[in-house]
Amino acid sequence: RGLEVTLAYVKERKAFGKRVIDFQNTQFKLAEVKTKLTVARVFVNHCIEQHLQGKLDAATASMAKYWVTDIQGEVIDEMLQLFGGYGYMTEYPIAQLYKDARVQRIYGGTNEIMKLLIARTL
Numbered sequence: 001r002g003l004e005v006t007l008a009y010v011k012e013r014k015a016f017g018k019r020v021i022d023f024q025n026t027q028f029k030l031a032e033v034k035t036k037l038t039v040a041r042v043f044v045n046h047c048i049e050q051h052l053q054g055k056l057d058a059a060t061a062s063m064a065k066y067w068v069t070d071i072q073g074e075v076i077d078e079m080l081q082l083f084g085g086y087g088y089m090t091e092y093p094i095a096q097l098y099k100d101a102r103v104q105r106i107y108g109g110t111n112e113i114m115k116l117l118i119a120r121t122l
Contacts, residue, residue, distance in 0.1 A: 002097045003033060006079040009092075026082060033075045040068045059121040066114035069104040076101040 007030070010020040020026050047064045050056035080087035080098050087094050105111045 002076050002079050002094060002101075003030070003037060005093045005097075006030070006033075006082055009086075009094075010082055020082060029078050029082065033078055036071050036075050040071045044068060059118050062109075062114040062117040065108060066105075066111040066118070069101075069111060072101045072104055 007021070010026055010030070013020045015023075021030075043064060047056055047060060050060065076094070076098050080094050083092060083094050086092050087098070089095060109117075
């Protein structure tokens with residue numbers, strides 16, 4: 001959802017007479033975001049498959065929770081940056097997505113707890 005709203009925004013918003021999407025930096029940032037989201041989706045799908053087969057272990061589930069929520073925070077932060085000051089205005093969905101992303105690293109077991117669970121398997 002974050003990528004969807006950000007793409008719509010940068011295609012509409014202009015800066016220095018150009019659409020924000022037309023700046024190379026914007027394109028690079030969005031390419032990085034798309035890549036991270038794709039890798040996260042592949043990992044989550046793998047975990048779902050493992051779970052459905054009764055093969056998902058606690059360490060791998062912990063890896064998914066910690067890593068995917070960290071990536072979520074990173075990519076939402078990058079996308080919010082493209083909104084500039086508007087990113088903090090509640091009229092823009094990216095502001096709510098930013099707030100929602102932050103709590104993911106806390107509930108369901110903090111990411112530090114997830115790392116402890118993973119470390120126990122080393």
